Amino acid sequence: MAILQAQDFSERSPLYPRHVGARLGQLGNAAVVAGYGDEDESAQLQRCALIDQSNLARVGFRGSDAAEYLRARGYRLPERPNQAQPQDDGCLVARLSQSEYLLLGSLRDAGSRIQQEEAGWQLGDSANYLLPRQDSHAWLLLTGEQASEVMAKLCGVDLRAEAFPPGSVAQTSAARINVIVINAPQGELPCLQILCDRASASYFWDALLDAMAEFDGRAAGIDALL
Amino acid sequence: MTAFNRLPAPMGLLIDRDRPLAFSFDGKAYQGLQGDSIASALLANGRWLMSRSFKYHRPRGPLSLAGQDANTLVQLPDEPNALADMQALAEGLEVGGQNFAGSLDSDRDALLGHFSRFMPVGFYYRSFYKPQGIWKVWEPIIRKKAGLGVLNLKFQPEYHxxxxxxxxxxxxxxxxxxxxxxxxxxxxxxxxxxxxxxxxxxxxxxxxxxxxxxxxxxxxxxxxxxxxxxxxxxxxxxxxxxxxxxxxxxxxxxxxxxxxxxxxxxxxxxxxxxDQPVVFRNNDLPGIMLTSAAQRLMKLYAVKPGNRAVVLTGNDDGYLAALDLHEAGVAVAAVIDLRDAPADGLLVTALQTRGIPHLPGHTVYEALHAKGMRHVSGVDVRRIVGEGQVASDAQRIDCDLLCMSAGYxxxxxxxxxxxxxxxxxxxxxxxxxxxxxxxxxxxxxxxxxxxxxxxxxxxxxxxxxxxxxLGLGGSAEAIFAAEPRVNFDWPIFPHPDGKDFVDFDEDLQVRDIVNATRHGYRDVQLVKRFSTVGMGPSQGRHSALPTARLVARATGRSVSETGVTTARPPFVAEKLAHVAGRGFDPYRQTPMHQRHLEAGAKMMPAGVWQRPAYYGKAEERERCMQEEALHVRQKVGLIDVSTLGGLDVRGPDAAELLERLYTFAFAKQPVGRSRYALMTNEHGVVIDDGVCARFAPNHFYVTATTSGVDRLYQQMLKWNAQWRLDVDVTNVTAALAAVNLAGPDSRKVLQTLCNDLDLSAEAFPYLGVRQGTVVGIPARLLRVGFVGELGYEIHVPARYGEALWDALMAAGRAFDIRPFGVESQRLLRLEKGHVIIGQDTDGMTHPAEIDMGWAIARSKPFFVGKRSVQILEAQPLARKLVGFSLPKGASKPLEGHLVLDGDAISGSVTSCEYSRTLERIIGLAYVGSGQSAPGSHIPIRVEGGEVVQATVVELPFFDPHNQRQEL
Amino acid sequence: MKIMPCPLNGPRNISEFTYGGELKQMPDPQACSDDEWADYVFNCDNHAGVVTEWWLHNASSYWFLAERHTVSDEIIRTFDPKELFDRRVDFAQPAARQEVVA
CATH class of the missing domain: 3.50.50.60 (FAD/NAD(P)-binding domain)
Structure with missing residues (x-):
């Protein structure tokens, strides 16, 4: 079997040059890091790990008609801004303002539901405007018990679970760039979903790994999440 | 001095007696214990002299033993000015003294003390300021004498x-x-x-x-x-x-x-x-320490601070300390109380039962020493007869330790x-x-x-x-028992021979503070700045209060009226490394970044973005840039313009919002066409420009300058928070990767990749915009003319940016395509006379100055800056941006070089480059309105003061009728 | 570092925000005099007391208004601009050409 490469696909993560030594798998129409080495990375994830999910679908909608549009398409929406609502199929809907929503795809369907939301939208007369979040933002997953301590080295918002429980969303600054942080644990695994400016992804990736070093944190792949 | 033995447990809270540590001080080997500070280990070895004072090079030993004084500043291999009483001892540590000539023990500069009367307060300010420039001669000499530690310039930065x-x-x-x-x-x-x-x-x-x-x-x-x-x-x-x-x-x-x-x-x-020191003559000798320091020495480090002690106190705590000393086997020669009696009478009994002499109402008037001032040898004790005054009859008490505390x-x-x-x-x-x-x-x-x-x-x-x-319950109510006062109000005993130190860091004596007030500095803050009191490493911890008292008395006020000097951060010295931390320095890269590096691009910053300046080595900049530019004129080139700002403006009021924000008219702009968009602020100053592409009646895609887009986006939102138009503005700068495929062969290259659009000049003319696909990638295509050639800007979702680049480079190979960088692009646009906002404009530029009157729709009811533009246009033009040229081989002006008009400065150069296409130097410059007519000669002062005569020429320099871009 | 209570995001370090200037009433640009316009564009009251200011939360691109005491630097209240700007603003076509005095 030929070894998969990021450049086999026309969709590429801004971080693929950083995935040195990674074992790749396919995710939708792109490559994704499955893991580093052959070991199971579950323990690493529980401790402290960083996963690039930039090739997993995500999209935003904004406008006075956005909530109605999304409800009609079967999404349960958070009641207030800066809250996130997990969907039954593993997707996550975060509300960023009175009229703005961010939809994060799930690994379970390789992001296909959210990918279809993006492909199926058309500009019409209703006030519901698509926001190209997959292209504007990189998507990182910071996992493990130490996630909030790692972020405390980069970010001035208290992200400890007692102050930032599951379902919380923070639009803030980390390592001097704008980020969206969502507390969305996967079962027992503490997870911070982090979206940052796509063009700053390399910078932020290195800043995070530097902050993670004291907790023995390292990059990992999605296999251990599945 | 003989070596002191350690006291038995429970003394020595911090030390581990089973773990000896070898270290050296000033080249001499010593042994301490795990848990020792450098200072406690040295004192355990009987070594008291740790530093020389700043000005007079007097011997100094620990004062507070708590890191609160400058007497223990020592040199570590990688760090100057370490506090020996805070720095933990480590095995093999090499510690050195600071600020001496010769050796710490016999410092030749200690002679300076004898000249102290010739170095009065304000000495440096008043002695070295005339004649002008003389400070430059004295400075290195004085800095050496009054220096602190030495930096290790080979030090490797640590991770902070x-x-x-x-x-x-x-x-x-x-x-x-x-x-x-x-x-x-x-x-x-x-x-x-x-x-x-x-x-x-x-x-x-x-x-x-x-x-x-x-x-x-x-x-x-x-x-x-x-x-x-x-x-x-x-x-x-x-x-x-x-x-x-x-x-x-x-x-x-x-x-x-x-x-x-x-x-x-x-x-x-x-x-x-x-703990506050008492001010008397020679109160700085090694062996004189704050009472709390002696107690720390015993309890924390099990070091016996002396054999024969005198305790000088302004409160009851000194009595208790005397008991501690006594129990540690130190002979207490006297407890001298500045007051007439302790608050607790039982303390007197306690002294009596232990046979400790008690001298209430007395003070130490002078500390005595043997030759060399290496250690205190006794005290001259006198009865206090008034505020700061003592009786003339003295008694001498021998001691090798004087503990002092006037209060807190x-x-x-x-x-x-x-x-x-x-x-x-x-x-x-x-x-x-x-x-x-x-x-x-x-x-x-x-x-x-x-x-x-x-x-x-x-x-x-x-x-x-x-x-x-916090809502957790609890209240701040409490009733406190009365307690005795802890401060003696005038613990200052000036001596006619001085050396009665108020500030140990700066070697300031009582008369220095008093003299400062005689120079007219009544305010304690001014006294501080004139005398430098409190400005040393201990920041007035021990000098602020006596200074306030002295200034109060000298100016006939109370201490409460005088006040103390301001305390500002930091509390203790901090390293720049702490302040810097990891030094987050964000940068942004386009999706094609990797390809630029592979192609050997020389990267340059554009705001926070990294962009290719040109492709080649730094030393070949000129050749690379010229060849890239020529290639675009002759064949086809590809430039990454992903950093260009991009905003999607959508909704029923999209056109209306643009009408209000930009100077031009957009309401009637046809779908499928682009228009130039110029923006002014409320001052009428040009702040941004771009291209406004209409993809639908309710959808515009507006480009903006790389550095301006974020601010512009914010301003758009702020305006619409007030106007409440039915429109959505989205910043899609990073979401869209973009390239400009430019040159006579650009259409041929694109045709091989694009099968759902008719690219012919008739179907897709200059300034046309289309949505389609390029190698299957959804794309926005804009025909633009920034570099003045047939060209297509192709904007695609960022995830496809690199694949697009790869496809275009591959398709272009047959047409000898080559990538070009920002510098080449700047030359190409300069040949076309296009202005770059921010480079060719400044914070004053209004549209008329850059010939942009054509881009203003005057019949609109409103746009931001309209009123200001009207006012400015009604005034005579003070300056104008013009194109100029110089023959090949002339000295090339640089950006910022001045344009002259007679003796006056009339403007400056904003852009200038040699054009191989035109075979002459071309540029843009602001000139006086009288110099702006084509054919005028403008003197430009270039590097080295040379003045070159440039000729004002009509813009654009190249292809005056813009035929090439409209092919 | 000072804390700013953002109406959308809650209390945050002031470094997450951009100051947007004092809330000012724009005079009718068609009708006002040059002096009135210049006063609006160039001058600030620099009032010692409670002022209303524009602030932007950078990460969410959210503009809001804050009442702040310029002497104590105390932030008294922050609120959504909809409280003050509750309807669409339009600019009328100029009735006659504006006289501009140089």
Missing amino acids: DKAFLFVDVAVVGAGPAGLSAALHAANTGAKVLLVEQQPYLGGALAWARFDLEGVRAGALRERLVEAVEQHPNIRILKEATCNAWFVDNFLPVIQGTRLYKVRARECIVATGAF MPVYQLLCQAGGKLAYDDDQAAFSLSGLPRRLDVAGSVNGRYALDNVLLDGARAAGGATGR
């Missing part, structure tokens, strides 16, 4: 970082008040951070004596420390310094190589109080930073603090509570207040 720390209650100081406050707060469920500067908890409980029997402190400390250490709600940071207080309880706490940015909902400052000064620095006011009660010689912000409280001796029960209660009171405000 910062971290936020969020807590409910931060308690600064882990003495009895801090421990009490932390426990009480934590017991209500609050998350507490306890910050302690020393490596142990308990503060004075660890070394001071609070009762005659000397049993209470130890037992209490044990109990409190155990409770605090085992409390799940308390996090302890030892050897950590809270270096400032910033608004809303933002506390920088330095521990090791990390700076914690503590954000506390409530803050309790329990920083304690500083609150460690008020953090509180003053918080806006607290330190008040002094002249009658009681007591301090109080007022005016603290909400959610900041004080407890313990910093709050004027010294009696142990009051101290503990005060901690509980402060904690109750804090937890009450």
Whole structure:
């Protein structure tokens, strides 16, 4: 079997040059890091790990008609801004303002539901405007018990679970760039979903790994999440 | 001096007697113990002289033993100015002295002390300022004499970082008040951070004596420390310094190589109080220390501070210290009380039963020494007959240790930073603090509570207040027992021969402070700046109060009227590495970044973006840039323009919003076409430009300058927060990767990749915009003419950016395509006379100055800046941006070089480059309105002062009828 | 570091925000005099007391208004601009050409 490469696909993560030594798998129409080495990375994830999910679908909608549009398409929406609502199929809907929503795809369907939301939208007369979040933002997953301590080295918002429980969303600054942080644990695994400016992804990736070093944190792949 | 032996346990709280450490000081080998500080280890070896004073090079030994004085500044291999009483001893540590000529023990510069009368206060200011420039001659000499340590320039930077720390209650100081406050707060469920500067908890409980029997402190400390250490709600940071207080309880706490940015909902400052020295002649000799320092030495390090001690005190604590000394086997030659009697009469009995002589109402008038001033050898004791006055008959008492304490000064620095006011009660010689912000409280001796029960209660009171405000229950009510005063109000005894030091760091004597007031400096802040009192490393911890007293008396005021000098952050010296931390320096890269590197691009910053300047080596810049530009003119080139700002403006009012924000008209702009978009601010100043492409009646895609787009986006949102138009603005700058495929062959290249669009000039003309696909990638295509050739801007979702680049480069191979960089693009647009906003415009440029009158739709009811533009246009034009040219081979002006008009400066060059296409130097410059006609000659002063005569020419320089871009 | 209570995001470090200037009433650009316009564009009251200011939360691109005491630097209240700007603003076509005095 030929070894998969990021450049086999026309969709590429801004971080693929950083995935040195990674074992790749396919995710939708792109490559994704499955893991580093052959070991199971579950323990690493529980401790402290960083996963690039930039090739997993995500999209935003904004406008006075956005909530109605999304409800009609079967999404349960958070009641207030800066809250996130997990969907039954593993997707996550975060509300960023009175009229703005961010939809994060799930690994379970390789992001296909959210990918279809993006492909199926058309500009019409209703006030519901698509926001190209997959292209504007990189998507990182910071996992493990130490996630909030790692972020405390980069970010001035208290992200400890007692102050930032599951379902919380923070639009803030980390390592001097704008980020969206969502507390969305996967079962027992503490997870911070982090979206940052796509063009700053390399910078932020290195800043995070530097902050993670004291907790023995390292990059990992999605296999251990599945 | 003979070597001192260590005292038996329980003395020596911090040391491990089984772990000896070898180290050296000034080249001589010594042995200390694990847990020692450098200073305690040296004192255990009988080594007192640790430094030479700043100005007179007098021998100095430890004063506070708590890191609060400059007497223990030593040199470490990689670090100058380390505090020997704070720096932990380590195996093999090489420690050196500082600020001496020859050796620390026999410093030739100590002779300077004899000239002190010729070096009065303000000496440096007043002696070296004339003739002009003379300071430059003296400076290196003086700096050497008054120098501190030496930097190791080969030092490898260490890893320093910062971290936020969020807590409910931060308690600064882990003495009895801090421990009490932390426990009480934590017991209500609050998350507490306890910050302690020393490596142990308990503060004075660890070394001071609070009762005659000397049993209470130890037992209490044990109990409190155990409770605090085992409390799940308390996090302890030892050897950590809270270096400032910033608004809303933002506390920088330095521990090791990390700076914690503590954000506390409530803050309790329990920083304690500083022992205050007594001012008398030779009060700086080694062997004279603060009473608390001698107690620390015994209790923490089991070091016997001397064989024969005199205790000079202004309160009862000195008696208790004398008992400590006595029990440690030190002969106490006398307890000298500045007061007429102690508050607690039992203390006198205690001295009597131990045979310790007691001299109430006396003071030390002068400390005595043998030749070389290496150590105190005795004291001249006299009866006090008035404020600062003594009787003439003296008695001499021999001693090798003098413990002194006139009283306490609150460690008020953090509180003053918080806006607290330190008040002094002249009658009681007591301090109080007022005016603290909400959610900041004080407890313990910093709050004027010294009696142990009051101290503990005060901690509980402060904690109750804090937890009450946090909604966890608790109240700040407490009733305190009366306690005796702790400060003697005039512990200053000037000597006719001086050397009665007020400030040890700066070698300032009583007369220096008094003289400063005679020079007319009545304000204590001015006295500080003139005399430098309090400006040394210990920042007035011991000098602020005597200075205030001296200034008060010299100016006929009270201490409360005089006040003390301001305390600013940081509390202790901090390293730049702590402030810098990891030094986050964001950068942005386009999706094609990797390809640029592979193609050998020389990258340059464009704001926070990294962009290819040109492809090639730095030394071949000129050749690469010219060849790239020529290639675009002759064949086809590809440039990454992903950094270009991009905004999607959508909704029924999309056109209306653009009408209001940009100078041009957009309401009737056809779908499928683009228009130039120029933006002015309310001052009528040009602030941005771009291209406005209409893809649907309710959808515009507007480009903006790389550096301007974020600000512009913010301003659009701000305007519409007021106008409430039905429109959505989205910043899609990073979401879209973009290239400009430019050159005569660009259509041919694109045709091989694009099968759903008719690219012919008729179907897709200049300024047309289309949506389609390029190698299957959804794309927005714009026909633009920035570089003046047939060209297509192709904007695609960022995830496909690199694949697009790869496809275009592959398809272009047959047409000899090559990538070009920003520098080449700038040359190409200069040949076309296109202005770059921010480079060819400044904070004053209005449209008429850059010939942009055509881009203003004057019939619109409103656009931002319209009124200002009208006003500006009605005034005569003061300057104008013109194109100029110079023959090949002339000295090339650089950006910023001045344009002259007679003797006056009339403008400056904004862009200039040699054009191989045109074979001459071309540029843009602001010139006076009288110089702007084509054919005018403008003198430009270039490098080295040469003046070249450039000719004003009509723009554009190249392809004047713009035929090439419209092919 | 100061804390700013953002109406959308809650209390945050002031470094997350951009100051947007004092809330000012724009005079009718068609009708006002040059002096009135210049006063609006160039001058600030620099009032010692409570002022209303524009602030932007950078990460969420959210503009709001804050009442702040310029002497104590106390932030008294922050609120959504909809409280003050509750309807669409339009600019009328100029009735006659504006006289501009140089």
